[in-house]
Amino acid sequence: MPILITGGAGYIGSHTCVELLHAGHEIVVVDNLSNSSLESLRRVRELTGRDFKFYQVDLLDQTELDRVFAENKIEAVIHFAGLKAVGESVEIPLFYYQNNITGTLILCEVMRKYGVNKIVFSSSATVYGMQEHVPISENLPLSATNPYGRTKLMIEEILNDLYLSNKDWSIALLRYFNPIGAHKSGLIGEDPNGRPNNLMPFISQVAVGRLAELSVFGNDYSTLDGTGVRDYIHVVDLAWGHLKALEKVITTTGIEAYNLGTGRGYSVLEMVTAFERVTGKHIPYRITDRRPGDIGICYADASKAERELGWIAEKGIEEMCIDAWRWQSNNPNGYRVEEKALEIF
Numbered sequence: 250m251p252i253l254i255t256g257g258a259g260y261i262g263s264h265t266c267v268e269l270l271h272a273g274h275e276i277v278v279v280d281n282l283s284n285s286s287l288e289s290l291r292r293v294r295e296l297t298g299r300d301f302k303f304y305q306v307d308l309l310d311q312t313e314l315d316r317v318f319a320e321n322k323i324e325a326v327i328h329f330a331g332l333k334a335v336g337e338s339v340e341i342p343l344f345y346y347q348n349n350i351t352g353t354l355i356l357c358e359v360m361r362k363y364g365v366n367k368i369v370f371s372s373s374a375t376v377y378g379m380q381e382h383v384p385i386s387e388n389l390p391l392s393a394t395n396p397y398g399r400t401k402l403m404i405e406e407i408l409n410d411l412y413l414s415n416k417d418w419s420i421a422l423l424r425y426f427n428p429i430g431a432h433k434s435g436l437i438g439e440d441p442n443g444r445p446n447n448l449m450p451f452i453s454q455v456a457v458g459r460l461a462e463l464s465v466f467g468n469d470y471s472t473l474d475g476t477g478v479r480d481y482i483h484v485v486d487l488a489w490g491h492l493k494a495l496e497k498v499i500t501t502t503g504i505e506a507y508n509l510g511t512g513r514g515y516s517v518l519e520m521v522t523a524f525e526r527v528t529g530k531h532i533p534y535r536i537t538d539r540r541p542g543d544i545g546i547c548y549a550d551a552s553k554a555e556r557e558l559g560w561i562a563e564k565g566i567e568e569m570c571i572d573a574w575r576w577q578s579n580n581p582n583g584y585r586v587e588e589k590a591l592e593i594f
Contacts, residue, residue: 251275251301251324252495253254254366256329257284257310260439261371261428263293265488267437270297272492277321279314280330281307283444286584292436308352311359318363325499326360327368327491328353329398333374334446335542338397349400350407351582357411366418367498368408369491374426374480374508374547376402377436383514384550387424387431387506394542405506412504419502426510426549428487430569432578438576439498440486440583448520449481449569453577456530463532465517467539472546480510480548483564483572493558510549511562524570 252269255276256262261284269276270293276288280404282305290303302321306313308330319321332338333348338345360366377385386508405422412418429449431438444460445451454460468475490509497505515523521532554560 250324251277253326254278255319255324255326255330256280256331256371258287258394259291259329259486260283260285261425261487262329263289263325263437263520264432264484265329265491266290266293266301266434267296268485268488268492268564270299270301271440276301277317278303278321279306279308279317283306285372286440286500289437289440290560293423296432296434297437298392298555300353300549301367304529309348309438311355314359315362316360318365319408323360323363325369326356326358326365327369327494327495329371331371333397335395335397336446338395338400341358342396345396345400349397350403353404353407353491357407360581366415368419369421369423369494369498370404370408372424373398373401373425374510376405376424376547379542380443381543383546383548384512385508385509385547386461386550387553403547408505409446412544417502418504419498420504421498422504422506423490423494424506424508425487426482426508426547428484429481430483430485430564430572432485433572433575435572435579438573440580440582441454448479448517449573449576450506452521452532453573455532456524456528457577458583459581461533463521464537465534466537466543468536469539470545472516474518476514478514478546478548479544480512480514481507481520481566482510482562486511486562486564490554490558490560493554493560505557506532506547507554507558509554509560509562510551512549512551514546514548515566525571526575527567528574
């Protein structure tokens with residue numbers, strides 16, 4: 250029985266598709282391609298030597314989503330699909346609430362109709378808000394400081410209520426910290442629309458010449474070098490975390506949240522230095538003002554995922570930087586190549 254991957258053409262989704270296929274799973278991918286590319290799925294096929302169904306469907310289109318379930322006997326869902334830019338969410342909050350929350354409600358309603366009650370949800374460390382202490386564990390109080398984070402928090406609450414209403418559901422809430430890196434082949438990686446919102450694609454686009462310099466938001470935090478410290482996790486480690494969570498939801502019932510991070514923080518300038526060291530590329534940067542809502546230090550306590558899922562992040566910061574640069578240098582313009590025909594259902 251196939252696993253449905255919503256948002257499977259995106260950055261984390263495409264890497265998870267690769268690992269699922271390598272592990273022997275059958276998959277069905279749904280994506281509206283609003284922030285992703287058919288090229289990523291073509292390369293997933295190339296990397297794995299396996300085919301799969303792809304539906305260009307928006308989760309807000311209940312009729313088309315219903316067709317996906319009617320045509321495939323879905324075993325479980327990994328739910329990546331959603332808008333994800335913090336700054337944009339502040340500018341157009343209603344769009345984020347409509348897309349992320351309503352899309353998830355429709356997905357869950359269609360799942361209920363077809364008797365599919367196993368889901369792995371792509372949440373975020375943004376649900377922890379402005380925590381004063383690190384490492385951050387799953388039992389801390391939750392809050393959010395922007396509309397994007399609030400959509401993740403609201404969806405977690407919706408899924409909790411769904412489980413309370415029917416204890417046959419099995420739900421894993423995966424709270425990511427800062428995914429970076431790319432598949433070691435250099436064929437798939439992070440390809441943001443427009444100016445990058447995250448550090449590593451910003452660094453790599455400076456290195457490849459698409460951007461002139463890196464903006465470093467604040468150097469007056471109480472950290473080793475004054476710049477913000479974050480928990481960076483290799484996207485392939487993150488993909489493996491989804492496989493481990495999937496194994497659990499398929500074999501149990503209940504709802505649990507898991508941090509997916511390394512448990513180690515690196516500052517912005519440490520990341521710049523690491524990238525320069527492994528690639529030999531100089532990264533010019535400019536210190537600018539702090540961004541509203543940013544905190545100084547944030548990294549995960551990921552011991553629950555190790556204890557209950559048997560998962561631990563294995564890849565170090567140098568491998569993250571090398572793989573990110575291999576992707577960017579091989580694909581200076583990302584997936585922006587001539588689109589070829591791809592079978593869409």
